[in-house]
Amino acid sequence: MSSTGTTARILSGQPVAEQVLAEVAEGVLALRAAGVTPALATVLVGDDDASAGYIRIKQRQAAELGFSSPHVHLPASASQADLHRVLADFNADKDVHGVLVQHPIPGHLDYDRALQVLDPDKDVDGMHPVNMGRLALGLPGPLPCTPAGIEALLAFHGVPVSGREVVILGRGATLGRPLAMLLAQKRPTANAAVTVVHTGVADWPRYTRRAEILVAAAGVPGIIQPEHVRPGAVVVGGGVRYEGRRLLPDVDESCAEVAGAITPRVGGVGPTTVAMLFRNAVRAAQRAAGMG
Numbered sequence: 001m002s003s004t005g006t007t008a009r010i011l012s013g014q015p016v017a018e019q020v021l022a023e024v025a026e027g028v029l030a031l032r033a034a035g036v037t038p039a040l041a042t043v044l045v046g047d048d049d050a051s052a053g054y055i056r057i058k059q060r061q062a063a064e065l066g067f068s069s070p071h072v073h074l075p076a077s078a079s080q081a082d083l084h085r086v087l088a089d090f091n092a093d094k095d096v097h098g099v100l101v102q103h104p105i106p107g108h109l110d111y112d113r114a115l116q117v118l119d120p121d122k123d124v125d126g127m128h129p130v131n132m133g134r135l136a137l138g139l140p141g142p143l144p145c146t147p148a149g150i151e152a153l154l155a156f157h158g159v160p161v162s163g164r165e166v167v168i169l170g171r172g173a174t175l176g177r178p179l180a181m182l183l184a185q186k187r188p189t190a191n192a193a194v195t196v197v198h199t200g201v202a203d204w205p206r207y208t209r210r211a212e213i214l215v216a217a218a219g220v221p222g223i224i225q226p227e228h229v230r231p232g233a234v235v236v237g238g239g240v241r242y243e244g245r246r247l248l249p250d251v252d253e254s255c256a257e258v259a260g261a262i263t264p265r266v267g268g269v270g271p272t273t274v275a276m277l278f279r280n281a282v283r284a285a286q287r288a289a290g291m292g
């Protein structure tokens with residue numbers, strides 16, 4: 001039960017993703033009418049089953065939306081130079097508009113260095129340093145997918161963000177840090193008072209307990225328990241760890257007894273992340289075609 005005596009409202013990501021993908025599909029139609037087939041290239045390194053599965057999901061979605069999706073699968077023994085060569089080839093290919101490297105990649109490879117080889121305008125994950133810089137400065141560019149998905153999810157469900165206290169537990173480059181920049185921007189769906197705290201702060205619950213909107217972004221399974229949540233707060237589970245394809249969320253399901261609204265373990269932030277990937281991809285194709 002929540003503080004109001006009712007079960008927390010469930011903030012599903014599914015309808016958000018459907019809405020975003022419907023807009024993407026319209027964009028694809030317009031591009032195709034202009035003779036452009038948007039292309040989202042994928043790169044997989046190694047034989048991780050879960051990663052191969054996510055690539056298949058993205059390729060299936062790409063086909064449904066009308067994208068082409070060239071794919072390169074490098075062996076686990078590939079060198080950093082091999083990976084850079086693949087990315088340089090995609091950079092040079094004017095028919096490829098977006099590129100993603102599925103992570104994790106094998107431990108001997110450096111994901112961040114590879115990302116720097118990628119043309120920032122083809123970076124559909126929105127993780128290139130140039131795109132992080134654009135985000136920091138409030139300039140247009142591809143946004144990191146999970147943060148963009150969370151902003152869209154809150155807006156879709158009518159959760160007011162402007163002027164409210166958002167606390168993000170976790171400061172990682174894929175979620176905590178970019179989300180803080182995004183939600184602090186001056187826009188009606190953002191404009192929040194944002195605090196980033198991390199698990200290295202001994203009394204981090206002091207921060208999370210005062211959040212009107214709490215975003216778990218720590219990647220520590222079950223770290224958020226009911227006693228860390230302000231009664232009636234909105235709780236967003238963004239941080240996850242994977243065991244194979246099994247998703248281990250940061251937020252314990254019992255938090256629904258305290259929260260006013262909460263994202264579900266399955267069908268919450270995850271589907272919005274994939275939708276935002278395609279939004280970035282269609283926008284990259286539109287920009288390249290002079291239709292952006």
Ligand SMILES: Nc1nc2c(c(=O)[nH]1)N[C@@H](CN(C=O)c1ccc(C(=O)N[C@@H](CCC(=O)O)C(=O)O)cc1)CN2
Binds near residue numbers: 101102125266
């Ligand atoms: N280059 C990238 N690599 C990875 C990303 C990414 O965004 N870009 N994210 C994850 C994997 N991933 C997409 O690639 C991804 C994983 C899971 C989901 C999802 O929607 N999960 C379901 C839960 C499924 C379950 O537990 O039953 C959900 O949240 O509802 C979407 C995308 C790592 N690599």
